[in-house]
Amino acid sequence: MNWIWLLLIIIVVVLDIATSNVLFSWLGIGFLVAWIVSPFVVFGDQVIIAFTLGIILLLVGNRISRKYIRKNIQTTPILVDKIVGKVFEAEYEITKETKHKINGIYWTLVNDGPPIAAGEHFKVLEIANNKLIVKKEEN
Structure with a gap:
């Protein structure tokens, strides 16, 4: 046995x-x-x-x-974790909910604040339901 x-x-x-x-x-x-x-x-x-x-x-x-x-043991952040907290420049106006290309990927952005004009910077606050929650970056 x-x-x-x-x-x-x-x-x-x-x-x-x-x-x-x-x-x-x-x-x-x-x-x-x-x-x-x-x-x-x-x-x-x-x-x-x-x-x-x-x-x-x-x-x-x-x-x-x-x-x-x-x-x-350190974990390697995945792509979406690398986006949260980063600041990006708006290619066009972001009002309430807009499609936007970030790092070659189209995301739905949900603006959590005043409208963001083209050329202004915004910060990614979090990811919720495959949407990036963003807010205008104040200098």
């Missing part, structure tokens, strides 16, 4: 590689321990050891690893 634990370890490793989640590896450690003790313990106890240890490690280890990742 040792082969069952090896098969389960391979399955969880493949799942973790496929999902890039490092969630199932914690169960894999429990399966590894069950495989190590399998010559000395009956199968029923191996199952209890594997799943008890795997679930405990899953609950504790996942929480610890997520905190570590959030603290130590």
Whole structure:
């Protein structure tokens, strides 16, 4: 019955590689321990050891690893995150809701303030429902 634990370890490793989640590896450690003790313990106890240890490690280890990742690994901002907070020049007047090209992409701009004349600058405040909320930039 040792082969069952090896098969389960391979399955969880493949799942973790496929999902890039490092969630199932914690169960894999429990399966590894069950495989190590399998010559000395009956199968029923191996199952209890594997799943008890795997679930405990899953609950504790996942929480610890997520905190570590959030603290130590920097995320790369996506395109829309790079737009928020930036200032752009209006190509034409922006009143209430207008289509406007920013960085080669047409966006619907929702003006959250007085009209913005062509040539004036505006700041992107946020993104809501695929629309950029903008406001006239005061110098």
